[in-house]
Amino acid sequence: MDENKYTEELYRKGALAKIAARKLGNLSSQVKDSALLAMAEQLESQAEKIIAANQLDLASGQQKGLSKTLLDRLMLNENRIVEMVSGLRTLASLTDPVGEVISMWTRPNGLQVGKVRVPLGVVGMIYEARPNVTVDAAGLCLKTGNAIILRGGSEAINSNKIITDIISSAAVEAGAPENSIQLIETTDREAVNVMLKMNKYLDVLIPRGGAGLIQTVVENATVPVIETGVGNCHVYVDESANLEMAKKIVVNAKCQRPGVCNAAETLLVHRAIAEDFLPAVGELLVKEEVELRGCQETMALIPGIKSASVEDYATEFLDLIFAIKIVSDMEEAIDHIHYYGTGHSEAIVTENYTRAQEFLRLVDAAAVYVNASTRFTDGFQFGFGAEIGISTQKLHARGPMGLPELTSTKFIIFGNGQIRI
Amino acid sequence: MDENKYTEELYRKGALAKIAARKLGNLSSQVKDSALLAMAEQLESQAEKIIAANQLDLASGQQKGLSKTLLDRLMLNENRIVEMVSGLRTLASLTDPVGEVISMWTRPNGLQVGKVRVPLGVVGMIYEARPNVTVDAAGLCLKTGNAIILRGGSEAINSNKIITDIISSAAVEAGAPENSIQLIETTDREAVNVMLKMNKYLDVLIPRGGAGLIQTVVENATVPVIETGVGNCHVYVDESANLEMAKKIVVNAKCQRPGVCNAAETLLVHRAIAEDFLPAVGELLVKEEVELRGCQETMALIPGIKSASVEDYATEFLDLIFAIKIVSDMEEAIDHIHYYGTGHSEAIVTENYTRAQEFLRLVDAAAVYVNASTRFTDGFQFGFGAEIGISTQKLHARGPMGLPELTSTKFIIFGNGQIRI
Numbered sequence: 001m002d003e004n005k006y007t008e009e010l011y012r013k014g015a016l017a018k019i020a021a022r023k024l025g026n027l028s029s030q031v032k033d034s035a036l037l038a039m040a041e042q043l044e045s046q047a048e049k050i051i052a053a054n055q056l057d058l059a060s061g062q063q064k065g066l067s068k069t070l071l072d073r074l075m076l077n078e079n080r081i082v083e084m085v086s087g088l089r090t091l092a093s094l095t096d097p098v099g100e101v102i103s104m105w106t107r108p109n110g111l112q113v114g115k116v117r118v119p120l121g122v123v124g125m126i127y128e129a130r131p132n133v134t135v136d137a138a139g140l141c142l143k144t145g146n147a148i149i150l151r152g153g154s155e156a157i158n159s160n161k162i163i164t165d166i167i168s169s170a171a172v173e174a175g176a177p178e179n180s181i182q183l184i185e186t187t188d189r190e191a192v193n194v195m196l197k198m199n200k201y202l203d204v205l206i207p208r209g210g211a212g213l214i215q216t217v218v219e220n221a222t223v224p225v226i227e228t229g230v231g232n233c234h235v236y237v238d239e240s241a242n243l244e245m246a247k248k249i250v251v252n253a254k255c256q257r258p259g260v261c262n263a264a265e266t267l268l269v270h271r272a273i274a275e276d277f278l279p280a281v282g283e284l285l286v287k288e289e290v291e292l293r294g295c296q297e298t299m300a301l302i303p304g305i306k307s308a309s310v311e312d313y314a315t316e317f318l319d320l321i322f323a324i325k326i327v328s329d330m331e332e333a334i335d336h337i338h339y340y341g342t343g344h345s346e347a348i349v350t351e352n353y354t355r356a357q358e359f360l361r362l363v364d365a366a367a368v369y370v371n372a373s374t375r376f377t378d379g380f381q382f383g384f385g386a387e388i389g390i391s392t393q394k395l396h397a398r399g400p401m402g403l404p405e406l407t408s409t410k411f412i413i414f415g416n417g418q419i420r421i
Numbered sequence: 422m423d424e425n426k427y428t429e430e431l432y433r434k435g436a437l438a439k440i441a442a443r444k445l446g447n448l449s450s451q452v453k454d455s456a457l458l459a460m461a462e463q464l465e466s467q468a469e470k471i472i473a474a475n476q477l478d479l480a481s482g483q484q485k486g487l488s489k490t491l492l493d494r495l496m497l498n499e500n501r502i503v504e505m506v507s508g509l510r511t512l513a514s515l516t517d518p519v520g521e522v523i524s525m526w527t528r529p530n531g532l533q534v535g536k537v538r539v540p541l542g543v544v545g546m547i548y549e550a551r552p553n554v555t556v557d558a559a560g561l562c563l564k565t566g567n568a569i570i571l572r573g574g575s576e577a578i579n580s581n582k583i584i585t586d587i588i589s590s591a592a593v594e595a596g597a598p599e600n601s602i603q604l605i606e607t608t609d610r611e612a613v614n615v616m617l618k619m620n621k622y623l624d625v626l627i628p629r630g631g632a633g634l635i636q637t638v639v640e641n642a643t644v645p646v647i648e649t650g651v652g653n654c655h656v657y658v659d660e661s662a663n664l665e666m667a668k669k670i671v672v673n674a675k676c677q678r679p680g681v682c683n684a685a686e687t688l689l690v691h692r693a694i695a696e697d698f699l700p701a702v703g704e705l706l707v708k709e710e711v712e713l714r715g716c717q718e719t720m721a722l723i724p725g726i727k728s729a730s731v732e733d734y735a736t737e738f739l740d741l742i743f744a745i746k747i748v749s750d751m752e753e754a755i756d757h758i759h760y761y762g763t764g765h766s767e768a769i770v771t772e773n774y775t776r777a778q779e780f781l782r783l784v785d786a787a788a789v790y791v792n793a794s795t796r797f798t799d800g801f802q803f804g805f806g807a808e809i810g811i812s813t814q815k816l817h818a819r820g821p822m823g824l825p826e827l828t829s830t831k832f833i834i835f836g837n838g839q840i841r842i
Contacts, residue, residue: 415793
């Protein structure tokens with residue numbers, strides 16, 4: 001650790017962030033919202049500069065032979081900048097969770113004990129190619145009074161540098177403390193290793209990106225981590241399902257946006273309705289250009305599809321590929337979900353009251369649905385107005401995280417001379 | 422890791438705990454409470470056996486030359502068993518947090534989204550010499566539907582083995598799943614290293630004990646940790662304090678039970694009242710056999726006391742030793758608290774409204790007091806009816822943790838065919 005050449009630079013950034021955090025935690029909502037609006041304005045007026053820097057990243061990405069998908073994630077155009085800007089403006093309009101007294105009660109000895117929301121302190125964000133995460137994460141942290149240290153992917157370094165420059169200056173000019181928003185400018189992976197163990201300076205690490213990145217962070221960090229995102233999600237169509245509804249839900253969960261974590265990856269179908277349901281839904285899915293991979297029984301019902309391997313059931317495809325399995329009952333479906341799933345989003349389609357209730361109770365996941373698409377697991381869809389990610393761990397936050405999930409609490413106690421006897 | 426000879430044993434325990442956890446999570450409160458009562462009854466009726474096993478631990482502790490304090494922590498007598506038993510009975514009488522729907526709302530598209538409390542899953546507990554932690558932790562986890570893997574100190578191994586045998590059998594007989602409560606029977610430290618990285622099986626690790634243990638766990642664990650306990654707590658006596666009240670609070674915070682984390686370790690006094698206050702409170706403290714260590718100015722006001730070093734200000738004495746410092750104003754006091762404190766419990770004594778409010782707002786700690794002793798930072802004193810520890814971190818829980826802090830949440834979503842557009 002001590003031999004890592006980035007230790008000094010990162011510790012310095014950490015110490016500066018700590019100082020900023022103490023000031024940020026006591027900034028009024030008014031100043032924070034002005035800062036967010038100033039950030040939005042500056043991003044808007046300097047859009048051309050950002051796009052130019054992004055062109056450099058895209059060019060070197062093409063040279064390195066990045067995939068089309070990656071290049072698309074990396075790409076910023078006017079539309080995407082407009083989205084980032086409007087995200088910041090929405091944030092400014094939301095209620096500040098900091099300072100909320102969640103509850104307060106009086107003890108028999110007269111002590112008044114209250115629990116109040118406070119910022120977490122310093123948030124470390126480790127992410128990949130999407131430069132919009134830079135703006136989103138910085139905005140969310142500023143709104144909640146947290147300092148942030150950003151570590152984006154090397155592919156986006158030019159975009160991230162210019163974006164951080166712009167929003168950081170705008171925030172400071174509007175009254176936010178210096179160093180509230182900092183970017184780690186080296187793209188060497190060694191720097192991440194320092195960050196993972198900066199317990200002295202970081203209150204939490206949030207990794208956003210693919211399974212590999214998240215795994216690395218979870219396995220190596222000693223700073224508390226909020227694990228986000230990996231979703232091997234299932235839709236189980238029960239024997240009592242309304243099959244018309246089931247078709248719509250299955251097609252939506254798989255196809256509406258296949259590259260995201262709340263899209264379905266495996267379809268589980270009760271044997272009693274498989275013959276009625278599978279050929280019909282198969283046709284719809286094939287029309288949507290979905291590649292189907294089924295168990296033996298499924299293959300008999302939908303001719304011409306591939307066979308699903310154990311690995312397929314364990315894979316988050318993030319693509320137009322769908323594994324299918326026929327099950328004997330809900331219990332088998334739930335066992336399959338717990339064995340292969342990642343605890344993200346799981347849905348049952350059923351008209352049976354008892355099974356609906358059981359599924360909600362028995363399935364251990366961040367979001368469990370009856371008769372709706374898994375695609376709704378999302379801070380905006382749930383009505384939070386903002387989202388920092390979707391937690392798949394159980395500590396601190398689970399499921400879509402909005403502004404309150406970026407806060408901690410402290411107890412405040414009003415006494416009049418109480419001592420303990 | 423893979424070469425650790427305890428990997429196999431611990432992974433097996435982990436896998437068994439996971440299975441138990443799934444069942445425990447769906448056990449009714451009724452069955453869980455019967456199990457708690459059965460555990461209490463069996464501990465009571467087998468008290469003699471426990472005391473006999475404890476004698477073995479005490480004898481080998483004496484042979485190893487353990488300190489008096491450690492031997493006292495290790496010791497079980499009838500009274501202490503009665504306390505453990507009554508703790509379990511209290512737990513049985515408390516409301517089960519599992520299944521509580523914290524909130525539920527309807528989205529514009531008709532989706533009903535609810536947030537419900539669920540168990541964390543499998544809790545790993547790493548602690549030191551106190552065998553009563555075995556019972557407390559097992560009881561708290563059973564009540565909240567969590568499986569537990571216990572790892573107590575080697576000094577208490579005989580006590581822990583018999584206690585775990587008794588409570589585990591009692592719980593199973595009363596309907597709890599097998600392996601809900603497991604003890605790691607080896608006392609080799611190598612086993613802890615496996616436990617710290619059992620992310621596959623453990624949802625959280627809770628270390629309880631001295632600063633060294635907690636540090637080791639925090640620095641080496643990849644499993645999410647709830648950091649507990651270390652308290653370098655301060656009382657700041659402001660210039661406007663009611664000095665009679667201040668004396669009582671200071672003496673109570675230091676002396677009522679000096680060996681615990683919420684006892685005060687440093688007294689900060691505003692210069693304007695130091696001459697009036699320090700000699701008087703010094704006399705009271707000396708009468709209580711407190712060793713005082715002061716700054717230069719303090720030494721002039723209380724003749725004969727030792728000089729306080731920087732290290733003294735940074736130390737959690739857990740003993741009748743008290744560091745004292747005179748400060749120019751509240752700002753200096755708060756800076757001192759943030760520089761040396763551990764974010765546990767901090768108190769101001771003041772009659773000044775503005776400074777009281779500022780202290781509550783500006784001090785970054787789990788519990789911040791106005792005009793009361795720091796000794797109240799405790800789950801029972803706060804009215805939770807139970808306590809698993811006092812968190813000094815910001816993620817998940819901060820301050821005294823009761824039953825809800827041993828739970829997570831999941832979203833349950835009731836739809837009627839909604840798909841995302």
